[in-house]
Amino acid sequence: MLVDASNALLAWYDANRRDLPWRAMPGESSDPYRVWLSEIMLQQTTVAAVGPYFHKFITYWPTMRALAEADEADVMKAWAGLGYYARARNLIACARTIVARHGGRFPDSEAELLQLPGVGRYTAAAVAAIAFGRRAVVVDGNVERVVARLFAVKEPLPGAKAKLYDLTDSITPARRNGDFAQAMMDLGATICTPRKPACGFCPLATLCAARAEGDPARYPVKTPKVAKPRRVGHAYWLERDGAVLLVRRPAKGLLGGMLAFPSSAWEEKVGAGSGAPAQAEWQDGGSIDHAFTHFALTLHLRCAEGEAGEGIWWPIAQLEEAGLPTVFAKLIARGRAWKKPPLLSRQEA
DNA sequence: AATCCGTGGGC
DNA sequence: TGCCCAAGGAT
Numbered sequence: 001m002l003v004d005a006s007n008a009l010l011a012w013y014d015a016n017r018r019d020l021p022w023r024a025m026p027g028e029s030s031d032p033y034r035v036w037l038s039e040i041m042l043q044q045t046t047v048a049a050v051g052p053y054f055h056k057f058i059t060y061w062p063t064m065r066a067l068a069e070a071d072e073a074d075v076m077k078a079w080a081g082l083g084y085y086a087r088a089r090n091l092i093a094c095a096r097t098i099v100a101r102h103g104g105r106f107p108d109s110e111a112e113l114l115q116l117p118g119v120g121r122y123t124a125a126a127v128a129a130i131a132f133g134r135r136a137v138v139v140d141g142n143v144e145r146v147v148a149r150l151f152a153v154k155e156p157l158p159g160a161k162a163k164l165y166d167l168t169d170s171i172t173p174a175r176r177n178g179d180f181a182q183a184m185m186d187l188g189a190t191i192c193t194p195r196k197p198a199c200g201f202c203p204l205a206t207l208c209a210a211r212a213e214g215d216p217a218r219y220p221v222k223t224p225k226v227a228k229p230r231r232v233g234h235a236y237w238l239e240r241d242g243a244v245l246l247v248r249r250p251a252k253g254l255l256g257g258m259l260a261f262p263s264s265a266w267e268e269k270v271g272a273g274s275g276a277p278a279q280a281e282w283q284d285g286g287s288i289d290h291a292f293t294h295f296a297l298t299l300h301l302r303c304a305e306g307e308a309g310e311g312i313w314w315p316i317a318q319l320e321e322a323g324l325p326t327v328f329a330k331l332i333a334r335g336r337a338w339k340k341p342p343l344l345s346r347q348e349a
Numbered sequence: 350a351a352t353c354c355g356t357g358g359g360c
Numbered sequence: 361t362g363c364c365c366a367a368g369g370a371t
Contacts, residue, residue: 042367049357049366083355086370120369140367158350185367194365195360225363254354291362293354326356353371359364 005150005207006173006180012203013183018190020047021054023182030178032106032131033064036094039123039130040087047189053082065104068095076257077323085325089257090118108132130178137169138181142188147171148220149192152209156221164220192216230296233266235328237285237303237335238277243313244335245277246322254292255325262311266297277311280304285338288330301331303338 014026022038024030037057041050056078061067067075072092079088094116098104106127107113113124125136139147144157147167153160173180191198197216199205210216238245244261251257264275276282285301314322319332 039367044355044366044368046357046366081356083357084368086354087368090369118369122368126367138367141365142367182367189367227363256354291356293356294352296362351371354369357366360362 003173005171005204008203008207009183009187010173010176010179013179013186016186016190017182018047018186021051021058030131032108032127034058035131036106036119036123036127037091039126040091040118041082043087043123044084045082049082053079064095064098064106067092068099068104070095072257077259080258080323081326081329083326085256085258087118089251093117094119106131108134110134110136126181129181133178135172135174135177136181137165137172138184139165139168140185142185142192143168143181145194145220146184146188146192146204149197149210149216150204150208152213152219154221156223159223160220228293228295229268230298231266231268232298232300233264234275234300234302235261235263235331236276236282237261237301237331237338238280238308239303239305239316239335240307240313242317243315244319245308245311246314246324247277247311255327258325259312259314259322260324260328261301261331263299266295266299276302277308278304278306280306283338285331286334288327288334290327290330292327297327299327299331301334301338303335 022034038050038054041053060078061070070092075092076085076088079085097116098106108128110124110128113119113127114121119127122138122140125138126140128134128136129138144161144164147153147164148160151167153163153167155163187202187204191202195217199208199211199216202208205211208216210219236245246259247262249255249258249260262275262277282302282304285303287298287300290297290299316336324332
């Protein structure tokens with residue numbers, strides 16, 4: 001099984017590998033900095049979404065040392081919109097650790113990689129395999145799906161993670177390990193997809209237990225998810241001389257370390273809506289809806305003119321360059337429309 | 350072990 | 361609209 005599966009997969013990969021910006025040409029060695037940066041960005045994030053951000057980061061900070069010396073606020077701003085902002089904070093911490101404790105060069109063992117901030121079991125294995133050619137068991141969501149189908153694993157995720165790891169280990173070859181890992185992920189992304197797997201094009205079809213059963217799409221089995229709650233809150237648009245007040249959110253927690261509009265707590269029932277940055281006659285500025293991973297939010301914008309003690313006054317005309325997380329960027333148009341005469345109606349949406 | 354942590358696209 | 365999903369990690 002091992003030899004059959006890995007040989008078939010590698011042959012398929014040689015003919016069908018995706019051409020991605022962080023990938024070395026066949027036969028060339030990959031740059032650990034680019035591999036690591038891409039792996040962090042790709043955590044729970046699509047290739048399509050990562051593309052422009054990867055290009056931007058490589059342009060601004062072409063080397064690990066450049067990133068280690070970067071201003072943290074600039075990095076957070078460059079990351080804005082990509083989500084999971086702890087990744088950006090850990091990115092900086094990791095770059096600085098590598099420069100301070102590893103002479104600016106990546107450690108090449110899984111165990112050492114695992115010690116770095118933002119690097120967990122998957123990323124340590126991926127960097128060890130792809131950047132350094134080490135044998136490592138690389139298991140991401142794609143691999144879990146491919147392996148669950150290949151062996152028709154009946155146990156549901158997430159409980160089945162340990163079993164899927166062991167099964168992946170059992171088919172992981174000793175050579176071309178980086179290619180094998182990327183081949184598994186390419187297969188999962190392009191052929192062995194969640195909904196309608198293209199088994200007719202799959203190099204592992206004749207070995208696949210789920211295929212033999214007749215309904216491969218029913219794998220991997222998953223335990224049902226709990227419905228996510230809906231929350232409500234207020235955000236505040238405080239305007240003064242063509243500028244609006246922004247604040248930096250606390251380093252930890254939701255949207256940690258990011259610039260934002262001042263806001264109330266977000267709760268399941270309409271809380272009082274405190275958190276206003278000033279005493280003012282707040283007016284209704286409309287609302288937006290936004291879906292986070294674990295709750296849905298309706299955010300009402302409250303608008304006023306006035307002064308405030310603390311915060312950053314940002315020119316309204318340049319708010320797009322402030323680096324606001326998407327949930328707040330959605331409010332920009334509402335704030336700008338406030339107190340302008342309604343052209344037709346301000347009620348849409 | 351379970352929860353928290355963003356966003357955009359597909360259906 | 362709503363749910364699922366995407367190269368997961370930290371606590």
